[in-house]
Amino acid sequence: MARTDPQVNVRMPADLKGRLEDAASESGRSVTGEIVHRLESTFPKTLDWLRHNRAEEVHTLRVAVDQQVQRVSALKATGLLQQHDLLELGRRRLLLQTLESDAHMLEMMDDVRPDELIDFAEVGATPPISMEAHRNAKKAGT
Incomplete structure (x- = not known):
């Protein structure tokens, strides 16, 4: 501030x-x-707010992953590397991958057609796992 x-x-x-x-x-x-x-x-969170916030989270987590990579490398070089250090690096990388995927989806949101958004919005309908899965199902006629 x-x-x-x-x-x-x-x-x-x-x-x-x-x-x-x-x-x-x-x-x-x-x-x-x-x-x-x-x-x-x-x-309430607007789409622009979500995009900005997710981008900040991705950046912060990238820094944390880089720091953990350096820590693991240093511990490995000294022979002091332990399993919990690798587990922490794995967790951070997995979370980073998830957040990057979310950030990508938020960026792609403007490319989603209105009819696709309406399909996602139908009450009682089970939404598809991804927009790609939704489009593939529509092409297949299911």
Whole structure:
């Protein structure tokens, strides 16, 4: 947040302020950042917001994967590599792959035809696993 953002003064019970401070500390945010994060999470998410947020998550996770790769390499070189280090790298890479796939789908959302979106929106219908599966089923006539 920039210093040019408007300021808002809020009164709150001391115990709530303490819980906010604890949560901010745990998440690595400032108290203001924690309040903004929690308020933002209560508003409906627009497609643009989702795209931006997912892109930030992908970037953050890429950095975490790179750091874990460096850690694993260093531990391997010293003969101190343990299974939990590899497991953590595997988890991070798997999560990164999932987030990148989500980010790609969000970017492709503008290319989805209105009739396809209506098919996805039908109440009671089981949505296809992916847009590709949906298009293939339509071509096959199922």
